[in-house]
Amino acid sequence: MNNKLTKLIKYYSLINHNLIFSNKSINRYNLGQPIVQKDKAKNLQKLREEINEIKNCKLKENASNLVFSDGNPNAKVMIIGEGPGANEDKEGFPFVGRAGQLLDKMLNAINLSRKNVYITNVVNYRPPENRKPTETEVERYLPYLKKHIEIIKPKIILLLGSTAMNAILKNADVISKMRGKWIEIEVNKFKIFSIVSFHPAYLLRQPDQKKFSWIDLKMIREKLRKVS
Numbered sequence: 001m002n003n004k005l006t007k008l009i010k011y012y013s014l015i016n017h018n019l020i021f022s023n024k025s026i027n028r029y030n031l032g033q034p035i036v037q038k039d040k041a042k043n044l045q046k047l048r049e050e051i052n053e054i055k056n057c058k059l060k061e062n063a064s065n066l067v068f069s070d071g072n073p074n075a076k077v078m079i080i081g082e083g084p085g086a087n088e089d090k091e092g093f094p095f096v097g098r099a100g101q102l103l104d105k106m107l108n109a110i111n112l113s114r115k116n117v118y119i120t121n122v123v124n125y126r127p128p129e130n131r132k133p134t135e136t137e138v139e140r141y142l143p144y145l146k147k148h149i150e151i152i153k154p155k156i157i158l159l160l161g162s163t164a165m166n167a168i169l170k171n172a173d174v175i176s177k178m179r180g181k182w183i184e185i186e187v188n189k190f191k192i193f194s195i196v197s198f199h200p201a202y203l204l205r206q207p208d209q210k211k212f213s214w215i216d217l218k219m220i221r222e223k224l225r226k227v228s
Contacts, residue, residue: 059125065092078154082163089126099200161199
């Protein structure tokens with residue numbers, strides 16, 4: 001069984017009708033899989049289908065796969081990146097290439113993993129040649145992203161890179177000025193603490209900046225101790 005098929009089976013075990021449903025919000029695992037509320041699972045599936053039905057989109061036309069999410073829908077931490085790269089487009093999951101491997105190590109450093117965070121991107125289809133999404137593309141996918149946030153209802157949002165920062169915070173400052181600060185945001189009338197940090201792909205190019213990302217990670221670790 002190839003890696004992509006294994007991941008797809010894992011994903012659909014989270015959102016399809018064979019889920020173990022619970023009417024209560026809980027933070028435990030059943031045979032390694034999180035128990036997802038029935039309404040949340042259905043809403044995630046509906047959102048995925050809505051994105052899959054987008055018409056006249058150059059990103060979609062040039063991509064191989066819809067890249068929706070990875071991780072635990074019950075997570076307190078939601079991570080938002082820019083958009084899928086070549087590996088993500090091939091596998092159908094976010095952050096599975098070298099940047100994803102670095103992200104996993106970063107999360108590990110504060111005792112987190114994909115079992116207790118939820119990961120998505122601003123746009124769900126790979127921009128050609130891994131270019132940044134245009135403002136028009138970001139605005140087109142932003143309502144879906146906001147709906148995604150509303151469904152997950154995280155306590156903390158980690159915005160990785162300038163595209164995610166600009167999309168959610170509507171801030172044109174350089175990321176070096178914005179990172180490492182807690183900003184309370186409101187998404188579809190839902191209030192969340194957000195923090196900006198460098199994208200792992202940038203850290204691969206500029207490893208001397210990892211020390212700043214470590215500061216941001218420790219801030220997240222501390223905040224998680226305080227939020228219920």
